[in-house]
Amino acid sequence: QAKSKTGLEGFAFQVVSKWPLSLLFDQKIMGCYQMLFRHLVNCKHVDRRLCRVWINDKEVKRLPTTAASGYLGAFSLRQRMLFCVQNLEYYMMEEAIEPNWIRFMSRLNNVNNIDDLLAEHWDFVDQCMKDCMFMNHDLIAIINKILASCIEFCDFMQRMQRYFLDAELTSMLSDDQPFDSDIQSIDGVDSKASENQSFEDNIKRLDAKFTSYLITLLTTISSLGQEESVEKLRNILYRENFNGFYSEKIERDQRGNDTVTSSISG
Secondary structure, three states: OOOOOOOOOOOOOOOOOOOOHHHOOOHHHHHHHHHHHHHHHHHHHHHHHHHHHHHHHHHHOOOOHHHHHHHHHHHHHHHHHHHHHHHHHHHHHHHHHHHHHHHHHHHHHHOOOHHHHHHHHHHHHHHHHHHOOOOOHHHHHHHHHHHHHHHHHHHHHHHHHHHHHHHHHHHHHHHHOOOOOHHHHHHHHHHHHHHHHHHHHHHHHHHHHHHHHHHHHHHHHHOOOOOHHHHHHHHHHHHHOOOOHHHHHHHHHHHHHHHHHHHHHO
């Protein structure tokens, strides 16, 4: 079943200009700008959603240690997602678009006619598209999957907020009413254990999905050639995997695959 698009996914940047400025913003140029701005807005939207989850997570820390311990995996996943998205934002805005804009403005000093201006403008837009990975469909598809997994995590955490509040309320009531019946206590413990188990299972599933997508992104970047735009992309690899955390996972997966292959061959 096809998933309906959200308003954010239908966001489009438009420029209404009169001649001769309309020569600069033809349909092809506008299509590129729309893709760039839509992608940047989507990244910022995911960033804001993850920050909102972080704010809500502060409420969970008020719970007793035994109740809050089940959410440690969610805290870790949220932080890794936020780190990933903010690094992608920084790369696109500070290392891809900003240097190209500075170069574009500098070259405008040597423009003598409209043809030169059109050429320089297209070169700026084209280079931004390349540096922001729009010319590599595999990379942009993986990044979109990463962002979608972050949104899925945020939606799940938002749905779970009522359970956080229920847990805090239950804790407060149990302090005020220490003489509840044994049956109610047992039912409450079983129910809470079941909820925590389901919560942790979902977090593990979301963690595995996000990690898989991110490792695919890093592996794809590391396997690219030596072009100038690729060298810029390697900055993503260095920052996202600055401590070798994901390298260890990749190597462990490769060792596991080699072991399985050896067992089958033997």
